[in-house]
Amino acid sequence: MKRLLAAVVALFTLAFSLPVIASEQDILLTVRAGEDVHEFTIRDLRDLGEREVVTSTIWSDGEQRFVGVSLDRLLSHVDVAEGTLEAAAVNDYAVEIPMSDVRAGGPIVAYMRNGERMSLRDKGPLWIIYPYDSGAEFRTEEVYSRSIWQLNRITVK
Template identity: 70%
Template sequence: MRSLLVAMLALIASIGSVSASEGEVVLTLKNADQVHEFTVEDLRSIGEREIVTTTIWSEGEQSFVGVSLDRLLAETGVEGQTLEAAAVNDYAVEIPTSDAQPGGPIIAYMRNGNLMSLRDKGPLWVIYPYDSDVAFRTEEVYSRSIWQLNRITVK
């Protein structure tokens, strides 16, 4: 019985550390009556961008790779004013579409060369280039930096 309990605890602990596979849908974007589903490979095909920056949630400089928010919105024809970005645990934030500009945030799927697990704030994390401009180091911007992101609804 003890070995069964130990095996079950090990399985539960490992669930949060598993990263999304490249064929798994990691992001659903709803825009009016259109629903777009993206795997990591789909996001990569839109174009990758790297941001190397420090964050208030981690130690030292971090490397993030993901799709630029502006490119994702252009790819899906988004014209709304606000994005509701929601996490796996249903926590949600609003991001103005005006943030989606060249040099702005990315939807990161890699951190320091690895796909992110739930335990590592994945599968997706909205990352701004915090170190590039003081305008990205505000409470308002930090509050938009949602992790464990899995869906976006255009408002």
């Protein structure tokens, strides 16, 4: 009986220590703009067009390669051009992002890092990434504070 219990505990521990990657069918992101609600799977986000940002971050060592959809393209797709964005994470942590950040060459909603999908444990499945290395305006405390990981919803206010 002790061996069986030990085996069950070991399997349970292993299951919860493995990184969990969302499936292709899982809704990863919900965007709310007034009465409109848009839900996106990883495939939906990819279909909007991919953009790569290669940059260092304050949360990782060395240069990282992120792939995702440009925030400006995502918001254009849902027909949002004004307001303030409230970006929220799985744990309900939220940040405000001004529409002035939503521009060509600005942040992406990243779903891949260094060629791999990001698990919840690895700041995924979605992470708002700015091109920090492309200019000093992206390396400020304010911009870093908007780089929310484990993103799962955006509400336009």
